[in-house]
Amino acid sequence: MRLIDNHTHLNDAVFRGREADYLARAKALQVERLICVGQDPEFNLRALALAAQFQLVYAMVGYCPDVASKFDDAACELLTQQLRQPKVVALGEIGLDYYWDESPREVQRAVFERQLDLAYQLHLPVNIHTRDAFSDCYEILKRHDLRYGAVLHSYNGSPAMTQRFLTLNVQFSFSGVASFTKATEVHESVKLVPLERLLVETDAPYLTPKPYRGKQNEPGYVYYVAQAIAELKACSLERVAAQTYANTVKVYHLE
Numbered sequence: 117m118r119l120i121d122n123h124t125h126l127n128d129a130v131f132r133g134r135e136a137d138y139l140a141r142a143k144a145l146q147v148e149r150l151i152c153v154g155q156d157p158e159f160n161l162r163a164l165a166l167a168a169q170f171q172l173v174y175a176m177v178g179y180c181p182d183v184a185s186k187f188d189d190a191a192c193e194l195l196t197q198q199l200r201q202p203k204v205v206a207l208g209e210i211g212l213d214y215y216w217d218e219s220p221r222e223v224q225r226a227v228f229e230r231q232l233d234l235a236y237q238l239h240l241p242v243n244i245h246t247r248d249a250f251s252d253c254y255e256i257l258k259r260h261d262l263r264y265g266a267v268l269h270s271y272n273g274s275p276a277m278t279q280r281f282l283t284l285n286v287q288f289s290f291s292g293v294a295s296f297t298k299a300t301e302v303h304e305s306v307k308l309v310p311l312e313r314l315l316v317e318t319d320a321p322y323l324t325p326k327p328y329r330g331k332q333n334e335p336g337y338v339y340y341v342a343q344a345i346a347e348l349k350a351c352s353l354e355r356v357a358a359q360t361y362a363n364t365v366k367v368y369h370l371e
């Protein structure tokens with residue numbers, strides 16, 4: 117059995133200096149590869165550095181909605197160069213966050229669209245963050261060509277929203293939230309999404325799955341996310357691991 121954590125922030129300060137330990141812990145839980153996610157200039161650089169340093173680490177870089185206001189022409193130029201580096205497998209995380217609203221919403225939407233266009237030009241998949249903005253996210257994705265792949269990260273949309281997203285060329289990545297007892301809408305969404313379109317992630321150091329909820333999350337814990345998916349899908353953990361591994365390799369062209 118082998119797993120991939122397709123969205124993790126090993127570049128977060130909480131892991132600094134101990135990344136190799138966390139990778140060894142992940143390997144012990146059969147997590148063979150992971151994709152380290154950038155979100156702003158500093159996290160992007162750190163994701164690239166970790167991908168260069170560790171064989172099993174890949175990177176994605178992008179401007180998340182919090183820093184959308186800082187995405188000017190110079191930032192776009194630098195991001196374009198970074199996206200061409202080896203082991204950079206996607207543009208992300210990008211999207212909309214109407215919960216924190218750190219950038220004006222019209223700026224968030226414009227920068228999201230600009231990065232979707234950039235990914236298309238570079239033939240790269242995108243990794244999408246959406247919080248309290250599912251309808252707008254859907255409308256934006258609907259008018260973009262997603263042939264190079266799109267992953268909805270830590271997906272927690274309602275079943276009705278899931279039905280709409282299922283009509284687009286997107287994959288659904290579930291996090292530890294799927295293991296939370298009270299997350300009944302997410303459980304329903306897991307059941308609606310075919311295993312062929314499902315990925316698993318930790319979003320570490322956030323969203324720690326059961327049985328470690330309340331503690332700091334880490335990449336290895338994608339094992340417990342996969343376990344929660346297996347329970348909801350009433351299939352074996354091995355099946356979830358094999359299918360999500362294959363889906364992840366395919367959407368990010370890891371091989």
Ligand SMILES: [Zn+2]
Nearest residue numbers: 123153209319
């Ligand atoms: Zn994240």
